[in-house]
Amino acid sequence: MWRARGPNRLSLMAYQHQMVAVVAWKPLPSNQPLVDNWRRRGIGAELMSPGDARRRLGPGDVALARLDVTPTLDDVEPGVDDLAALEDHGVRVLNRPDSLLAAHDKWQTAQRLADAGVAHPGTAHVTSLDDIRSLTPPFVLKPRFGSWGWDVIRCLHREDVGRAAAILRERAWFRRDGVLVQELVPPRGVDLRVIVAGDRVVGAERRHAAPGEWRTNEAPGGRPVHADPTESEGALAIAATRAIGADFVGVDLLPLPEGGYTVIEVNSALDFNHADDSLPGRNVYMDVAAALGLTRRGRGASRRPRPHTAVTRHRSTRRRPRTTSTD
Numbered sequence: 457m458w459r460a461r462g463p464n465r466l467s468l469m470a471y472q473h474q475m476v477a478v479v480a481w482k483p484l485p486s487n488q489p490l491v492d493n494w495r496r497r498g499i500g501a502e503l504m505s506p507g508d509a510r511r512r513l514g515p516g517d518v519a520l521a522r523l524d525v526t527p528t529l530d531d532v533e534p535g536v537d538d539l540a541a542l543e544d545h546g547v548r549v550l551n552r553p554d555s556l557l558a559a560h561d562k563w564q565t566a567q568r569l570a571d572a573g574v575a576h577p578g579t580a581h582v583t584s585l586d587d588i589r590s591l592t593p594p595f596v597l598k599p600r601f602g603s604w605g606w607d608v609i610r611c612l613h614r615e616d617v618g619r620a621a622a623i624l625r626e627r628a629w630f631r632r633d634g635v636l637v638q639e640l641v642p643p644r645g646v647d648l649r650v651i652v653a654g655d656r657v658v659g660a661e662r663r664h665a666a667p668g669e670w671r672t673n674e675a676p677g678g679r680p681v682h683a684d685p686t687e688s689e690g691a692l693a694i695a696a697t698r699a700i701g702a703d704f705v706g707v708d709l710l711p712l713p714e715g716g717y718t719v720i721e722v723n724s725a726l727d728f729n730h731a732d733d734s735l736p737g738r739n740v741y742m743d744v745a746a747a748l749g750l751t752r753r754g755r756g757a758s759r760r761p762r763p764h765t766a767v768t769r770h771r772s773t774r775r776r777p778r779t780t781s782t783d
Contacts, residue, residue, distance in 0.1 A: 476750055477504040477513055480522035481533055486727045487522055493730075493741035499750055506535025515546030518750065520704065521556050524725040529599040529606060530629035532560050550703040550748055551724050558700045559724035562636055563600050565700065572699035575692065575718040577641055583634035585621050593617060594640040597624070600633040603725075605673030610640065641710045641718060643670040648709045648717065650685050650693035651728055651740065652702075654747035657690040659733035659740040680732045689717060696722055703748060 476499055480487045487503055494501035504512065509519050519542050523533045539553045551559075558564045566579035581600070582588055588597070593611040597620055602608065607627065609620045624630040643665070651659035666677030674680065685693070693707035696719045706726030709717040734740040745751050 474500060474750075475513060475517040476501040477509045477517065477519045478502070478522055479504055479506055479509045479519050479535065479539065480524070480725075481505060481535070482524070486729065489729065490741055490744075493739075494745055494750070497742060497745070497751075499745060506538035509547075510538040510541055510545075513542060513545070513547045516548075518548045518550065518748075520748070521549060521551040521553075522725050523556060523560075525560050525601045525603045528629060529601050529603070530632045531601055532557060551705075552701070552703075555701040555703070556724050559702055559705060559722045560601055562598065562602060562721065565722055566636070566638075568699045568701075569696060569719055569722075572695065574695050574699050575716075577639035577718060577720065579639070580637045581634055582637050585625060588621050588624065588635070588637070589617060591617060591637060596638045596640050598636050598638060599627075599629050600636055601629065603723075604675040605671040605678075606675065608671060610670060612640075641720070642713055644711055645670070645672070646711070647672045647720065648683060648685065648689060648711075649680075649706045649723075649726070650690060650709060651704075651706050651726065651733060651744075652693050652697040653704045653744045654749065655694055655697070656743070656747040657685060657693060657735070658738075658743035658747055659728060659735060660685045660689075661728075661732045674727070682732055682734075684736055692717055692719065700724075704744060 476494065478487050478491050478501060480503060483503055491501045491503045506523070513519055519539065521539050523535050525531065526533055536553050536556065539549055539556070543549050543552065558568055563581045566576060569576040593613055593616060595611055597609040597611065599607050609623065611617050611620055624635060645665040647663050649661050649663060650657055660683040661680040662683040663672040663674070663678045663680050665672045666679070669676050672678040689709060692709060696707045697705050700722050702722065702724055706723040706728065707719060708721040708723065710720045712718055728740060730740055735743070
C-alpha cells in the first residue's frame with residue numbers, strides 16, 4: 457500500500473505573507489472546498505479568476521492553475537495567457553501553461569506519455585470522416601479536449617463506426633479539432649484515479665461504472681469509492697505526471713487483461729474530496745498543500761527545475777494535427 461508522507465497538525469503553519477490563489481472559473485465541486493480547507497489550516501488561500509490573479513498576485517505568491525476545458529469540448533477555458541503573465545511577474549505557477557495544455561489536450565497527452573515510455577493505449581489523431589469510416593473496430597473515439605465522458609464513443613462493430621461518423625459530423629468540436637482514435641482496453645467496469653501532487657501520491661479513488669454503462673466517469677453515473685493504491689500503481693501515476701510536467705493532477709489508470717495498468721488520462725482539473733480520496737488516516741487537502749510546498753514542512757517540496765516556456769497565445773502552444781499513431 458502507498459504510504460503518504462506529510463506534516464502533522466503542529467507543523468501545518470503556512471507563511472502568512474504568501475498569498476495562494478486557486479485559479480479557476482468555478483467554485484464547485486472541488487475548488488472552493490480546497491480553498492476553505494487550506495484557510496482553516498492557516499494558508500492564505502483564495503479562489504480567483506485568472507484576471508483577478510493577474511491583478512492581485514505578485515512575486516513570492518503562488519497560483520495553482522485549475523482551468524478546465526470548455527463545455528463545448530474544443531478548447532481550454534480562458535486564462536492561459538494570464539498564467540503566463542503571472543510567471544513573468546515572479547509568481548510561482550503550479551500546473552504551468554504548457555503542462556496544463558498537455559493534460560487537457562489529449563493528443564499532447566498521448567505524445568508525451570509515448571515519448572516518456574509510459575503505458576498508454578495506442579492513440580491517433582484523425583480529422584477526416586472518411587478516415588474514420590475506414591477504421592477496423594474495436595476502438596474508442598474521444599474529443600481532443602474532452603472531459604466528463606461526454607461524446608466518448610465505443611465502436612465494437614462496423615455498424616458502430618457508421619453511427620459514430622454520423623454523430624461526429626454534427627459536432628463543432630470535431631470540425632475544429634478532429635477526433636482521437638484510441639485502442640480499446642477491454643472495460644471491466646472500474647478504473648483507478650491516483651491523485652499526484654509534487655511527485656507524491658496524495659489520494660486515490662476507484663470509480664465504478666453504473667449498471668449497463670462502460671464508462672466510469674461520474675457524469676454518466678460512475679460511483680467513486682475510496683482506494684489505497686499499491687506502490688506500483690503510485691509509481692505509474694507519478695511517471696505519467698512527470699511526463700506531462702504537471703504539479704497537481706489526477707491520473708486515471710485502467711486495468712489490463714494481462715495484469716497491471718495503463719494510463720488512460722491525466723486530469724489537471726480533477727474533482728476530489730476528503731471522504732472519497734484521502735489516503736488512510738490522511739487529509740487529501742492538507743497532503744496536497746504539503747506536497748506543493750505550501751506549508752512549512754512541505755516548503756520547497758514541488759520545485760522541480762523546468763525550462764520556462766513562453767505562452768503569448770495559448771492556441772500557439774498546441775501541436776499541429778497529425779494523423780499518426782503513438783504505437
